[in-house]
Amino acid sequence: MSPSSRARKTARGASKGKSRNLTRDKVIAAGLALIDEAGADAITMRGLAEAVGVTPMALYNHFSSKRALLSAVAENVISAADFDGQHANWRDQVHHCFSVLRSLCLQHPGLPRLLEFEGAAPASVFAPMEVTLRALREAGLGDIDSARTYFLLVSFTLTQAAYQARRVPDLEPSAQIRAERIAGRGYEAIEHLAWPETWDFDASFEFGITLILNGVESIAAGDEGRHAPS
Amino acid sequence: MSPSSRARKTARGASKGKSRNLTRDKVIAAGLALIDEAGADAITMRGLAEAVGVTPMALYNHFSSKRALLSAVAENVISAADFDGQHANWRDQVHHCFSVLRSLCLQHPGLPRLLEFEGAAPASVFAPMEVTLRALREAGLGDIDSARTYFLLVSFTLTQAAYQARRVPDLEPSAQIRAERIAGRGYEAIEHLAWPETWDFDASFEFGITLILNGVESIAAGDEGRHAPS
DNA sequence: CACTGTATGTCTACGGTGTATATATGAGAC
């Protein structure tokens, strides 16, 4: 309500700065900086206000709530990215799209939290969706299946990136602890697994995308899977 | 520290109730009930204490922290499930495993939050991993690739289930709003998509699992994907 | 039986969160 009326007033005057000192884009920039150095939950209205040099309540003149603020931050990040890459074939197209999304998440840890939860998803989340739907349709998938595959890709990419980015050592299982936890439970497969001491997230991402795209091809070719109806 | 010494004492005496009135499993049960009706973030030490009929600080005699409490709740849910199903082929095995995981998440909304974040993952999360690794190895995947596929499956299942379970209407895009948001942005593919007014989550889950398992077969068959190195 | 140690529960309090409400301030329009 307040921001809209302000916008009306500003539109009447000039489209530049406001009457008073300074804000809005500054808040978003400060919020982004906060997310970059600490997690997404490090964004606090009080801390953010201090970073900008105002009182906490001043932020509410520009954002109706914390959620709206976070949404604006996410919007700022997402809308600046180029998810399309003008790639020749649909596989490269999808791969590029989610590589970009992933690197955004790694650059700004906590961004996945902003997108998935908090209901703070901004309008620009539809950009990667558009690119993906086009590519998948080109691959031969139907509308609904394309959307389903998009959600699968998003789930995978965001979750993995979130896990990698929010990598705080004191929560790490750390081989040692992991070994203790599974000891004596008959988890042969896990014990047998030669766990690398540093997980290769990049390779895992490539693997996942490749697997999914192979699955797309198989579905598009008409293989609807075959779990016996028991 | 306190709980362990209590356990030692109890083991010496009888394995039944404690000295005072009652707790521990009661807390877990109450926590589970809270999670079931409201989300995971509805679990608050004060609210939980009231539900059990004690003071908030009384909980700390049985759990060292809120995280430990949530972990115990998750453990209670996960450990009661049978992820193995003694299925004949690896596809049905994996399908069963994640169907169970998914239904747990739908029964107890907010459980995904417990598992993914908060670092509250209990020891029993390794049970589905064990089942999956065995099945995937049988499918012909290597150790690391099996682990990677497991994480892919988990990402997909938990994220989708979380989204479905935390379905609060006032956050829903709701066709109307969705249409407004994408209007005039050139999102042809999205606009063209005939979005069902009620998303079929079950079918989407089946689709995703099938797609992934098809991808597994393709990888196991030696198709490592082919994105041209541009 | 009484005694005592200790585990259990309570009370109070601290620093933190998001934000509703009322007030002061200062720039721009007339």
Add this chain to the structure above:
DNA sequence: GTCTCATATATACACCGTAGACATACAGTG
């Protein structure tokens, strides 16, 4: 110069997790 109204502030509320000091009542020992 005066008025208006968007902006920034001050204060306050309800809530959160939990640290610390204290009260209590049972368990084990004599």
